Amino acid sequence: xxxxxxxxxxxxxxxxxxxxxxxxxxxxxxxxxxxxxxxxxxxxxxxxxxxxxxxxxxxxxxxxxxxxxxxxxxxxxxxxxxxxxxxxxxxxxxxxxxxxxxxxxxxxxxxxxxxxxxxxxxxxxxxxxxxxxxxxxxxxxxxxxxxxxxxxxxxxxxxxxxxxxxxx
Amino acid sequence: xxxxxxxxxxxxxxxxxxxxxxxxxxxxxxxxxxxxxxxxxxxxxxxxxxxxxxxxxxxxxxxxxxxxxxxxxxxxxxxxxxxxxxxxxxxxxxxxxxxxxxxxxxxxxxxxxxxxxxxxxx
Numbered sequence: 316x317x318x319x320x321x322x323x324x325x326x327x328x329x330x331x332x333x334x335x336x337x338x339x340x341x342x343x344x345x346x347x348x349x350x351x352x353x354x355x356x357x358x359x360x361x362x363x364x365x366x367x368x369x370x371x372x373x374x375x376x377x378x379x380x381x382x383x384x385x386x387x388x389x390x391x392x393x394x395x396x397x398x399x400x401x402x403x404x405x406x407x408x409x410x411x412x413x414x415x416x417x418x419x420x421x422x423x424x425x426x427x428x429x430x431x432x433x434x435x436x437x438x439x440x441x442x443x444x445x446x447x448x449x450x451x452x453x454x455x456x457x458x459x460x461x462x463x464x465x466x467x468x469x470x471x472x473x474x475x476x477x478x479x480x481x482x483x
Numbered sequence: 484x485x486x487x488x489x490x491x492x493x494x495x496x497x498x499x500x501x502x503x504x505x506x507x508x509x510x511x512x513x514x515x516x517x518x519x520x521x522x523x524x525x526x527x528x529x530x531x532x533x534x535x536x537x538x539x540x541x542x543x544x545x546x547x548x549x550x551x552x553x554x555x556x557x558x559x560x561x562x563x564x565x566x567x568x569x570x571x572x573x574x575x576x577x578x579x580x581x582x583x584x585x586x587x588x589x590x591x592x593x594x595x596x597x598x599x600x601x602x603x604x605x
Contacts, residue, residue: 344595348594355594373581377575391550420525424522460581463575
């Protein structure tokens, strides 16, 4: 029991001392980062700009779905005494996931900006560690988009079922 | 007879002007700090150089889907709803890979090395 506690403490200390940089860049790769620093930064700035445009585009679509479609459908169902708990729950889930997408995007943008501000010419290791963090943040956004798509798919099926039940 | 105190009108005006400028600078700095720390800077569509005017207008055109919250509910109404939903879903599907990990890989950034893999820290 005591040994296990010591082992856990050692692992925790080791993680706290060096949480991100568990690996060191190879010499050749560090050289590549230093040499191509300015072109890498240009590329990152272009990605930053594209991401901002893509976020606005996706955000507008999500807004349109939740405000113009889902919300109005639920209101209309309630007014006709046909409220559906499933469809109402989908609207709530979609809206909270949309907020998560927005917050994930903010977190990612902060990391990307910090990455661009690192002097990769003189600090390739620091740059690469930050790049890994930025990648993880980008993966969070991608996962959020997939979850939103999944909710949309479920919503589509639920509304389709409603349509079939109304035909009978 | 009581002697009048000298009035330093010019100096007081300068102090007032200077104080106003300092307060304006401090409040602007604080506002910018809040703007940045809350992340609003990254969501601001009017941020200079980020999104062009043409792109802003096309986004506004995108939001045309409408479904009234008034009226009866029948299969035809639901069918119209589904058509509107599918239009937006299609646009979302087209943009679903916009945040894929591809953009930030070693290969796409030109920093990939075949045989120079990471060296584990000891």
